[in-house]
Amino acid sequence: MERGPQQRASAAPSVIAHEASGIGFEGVSVAYGSQTILESLTLSVKPGEIVALIGPSGSGKTTALRAVAGFVQPSAGRITIGNRDVTRLPPYARNIGMVVQNYALFPHMRVEDNVAFGLRARGAGAEVIRERVPECLGLVGMAKYAKRYPRELSGGQQQRVAIARALAIRPQVLLLDEPLSALDAQIRRSMLDELAKLHRSLPSLTVLYVTHDQTEALTLANHIGIMRDGHLVAYGDAQGLYRRPPNRFAAEFLGRANVLPAQQLEPMADGRARVRFHGQLLEGGNHHGLAAGAACFVCVRPHDLQFVPGAAEPLADGQRLNQLTGVVVSVQWLGEMHSIVLDVEGEMLRLTCSPLAQPPEPGTSLTVRFDPADVTLVPEGERHG
Ligand SMILES: Nc1ncnc2c1ncn2[C@@H]1O[C@H](COP(=O)(O)OP(=O)(O)OP(=O)(O)O)[C@@H](O)[C@H]1O
Numbered sequence: 581m582e583r584g585p586q587q588r589a590s591a592a593p594s595v596i597a598h599e600a601s602g603i604g605f606e607g608v609s610v611a612y613g614s615q616t617i618l619e620s621l622t623l624s625v626k627p628g629e630i631v632a633l634i635g636p637s638g639s640g641k642t643t644a645l646r647a648v649a650g651f652v653q654p655s656a657g658r659i660t661i662g663n664r665d666v667t668r669l670p671p672y673a674r675n676i677g678m679v680v681q682n683y684a685l686f687p688h689m690r691v692e693d694n695v696a697f698g699l700r701a702r703g704a705g706a707e708v709i710r711e712r713v714p715e716c717l718g719l720v721g722m723a724k725y726a727k728r729y730p731r732e733l734s735g736g737q738q739q740r741v742a743i744a745r746a747l748a749i750r751p752q753v754l755l756l757d758e759p760l761s762a763l764d765a766q767i768r769r770s771m772l773d774e775l776a777k778l779h780r781s782l783p784s785l786t787v788l789y790v791t792h793d794q795t796e797a798l799t800l801a802n803h804i805g806i807m808r809d810g811h812l813v814a815y816g817d818a819q820g821l822y823r824r825p826p827n828r829f830a831a832e833f834l835g836r837a838n839v840l841p842a843q844q845l846e847p848m849a850d851g852r853a854r855v856r857f858h859g860q861l862l863e864g865g866n867h868h869g870l871a872a873g874a875a876c877f878v879c880v881r882p883h884d885l886q887f888v889p890g891a892a893e894p895l896a897d898g899q900r901l902n903q904l905t906g907v908v909v910s911v912q913w914l915g916e917m918h919s920i921v922l923d924v925e926g927e928m929l930r931l932t933c934s935p936l937a938q939p940p941e942p943g944t945s946l947t948v949r950f951d952p953a954d955v956t957l958v959p960e961g962e963r964h965g
């Protein structure tokens with residue numbers, strides 16, 4: 581069927597004119613001198629996807645991004661953008677837009693000239709610049725500010741201009757390195773919404789987003805990779821990774837988790853397993869296929885624990901809930917919730933719940949229950965790669 585003029589008008593903006601391209605890391609290692617910073621990173625970002633790389637400071641996130649941009653040369657492995665091997669290409673030939681934490685705009689240039697900078701450097705004509713600059717500023721809600729100087733903008737506005745500048749060259753991929761970390765919490769939240777909106781209007785833009793803020797990753801990303809000491813230690817879709825973390829580090833880095841050491845795993849029929857924790861049996865999902873007899877960790881989120889008011893009854897036979905009793909160590913009211921820490925056999929167990937009119941007293945005994953469906957058994961060691 582012929583497309584009517586209205587449909588044509590509502591088509592995606594021309595900023596991303598070409599086919600979406602993914603990013604591939606195939607066994608990429610980066611070393612500075614004799615020190616290996618990135619160890620055989622293999623990861624693929626599908627076209628049009630947002631992948632967040634998270635991890636503690638120094639874990640190699642920026643290095644991974646710089647390798648894609650071409651600012652560092654891998655000592656081993658291949659980097660692809662779409663079906664092009666870009667490993668040996670100089671940065672300017674990679675067709676990448678990049679925004680970093682304090683991407684200082686050129687202070688002596690008006691917003692419009694900042695956005696046009698990459699285009700001019702690539703020899704774009706005046707007509708292209710006249711069309712592309714307002715289009716990109718419009719995408720980040722900054723069309724009205726074209727004539728301002730950076731010093732006349734707030735931090736959040738400056739980052740929007742930096743994003744418009746990165747988009748102006750019609751990059752195949754957008755690399756964002758902690759783009760919101762210099763902004764205060766409230767502006768960061770609204771910028772997160774803006775970034776999500778931007779991606780909805782440019783659905784074919786592939787984004788690799790580096791952050792150490794798990795909320796940003798969970799809010800924006802389709803997939804999340806967790807880095808530790810130059811290794812990718814976990815990768816998965818945001819919900820799956822949160823609900824079924826593959827190891828202790830991932831469980832504790834992405835959201836808060838209770839992680840209890842357990843022994844003598846006994847696989848059960850339905851993909852679950854039973855383990856021993858100080859003489860008690862606990863049940864959970866054996867999503868990672870741990871072997872019979874293994875030691876492991878029981879991982880359960882604080883909001884998945886329910887406390888049993890009053891004196892707890894033993895669980896009836898066949899009632900498939902986990903139950904633990906401990907001594908209340910601390911009770912904190914955090915406005916929208918209470919956070920209670922229990923000492924169970926020397927392990928600290930945190931539970932969060934809606935604010936309580938009569939919170940338990942420290943020093944008293946408290947019983948909590950949790951559903952095996954909310955438990956993931958994670959291996960003791962980490963499997964790199
Ligand atoms: N140019 C360099 N020369 C030598 N070592 C470097 C260089 N750049 C980074 N490193 C080291 O590489 C490691 C990884 O750095 P990278 O910047 O990738 O970490 P990051 O995960 O981005 O951390 P952050 O969250 O603090 O930004 C660090 O130990 C850092 O000191």
Ligand SMILES: [Mg+2]
Pocket residue numbers: 641642643757
């Ligand atoms: Mg960094």
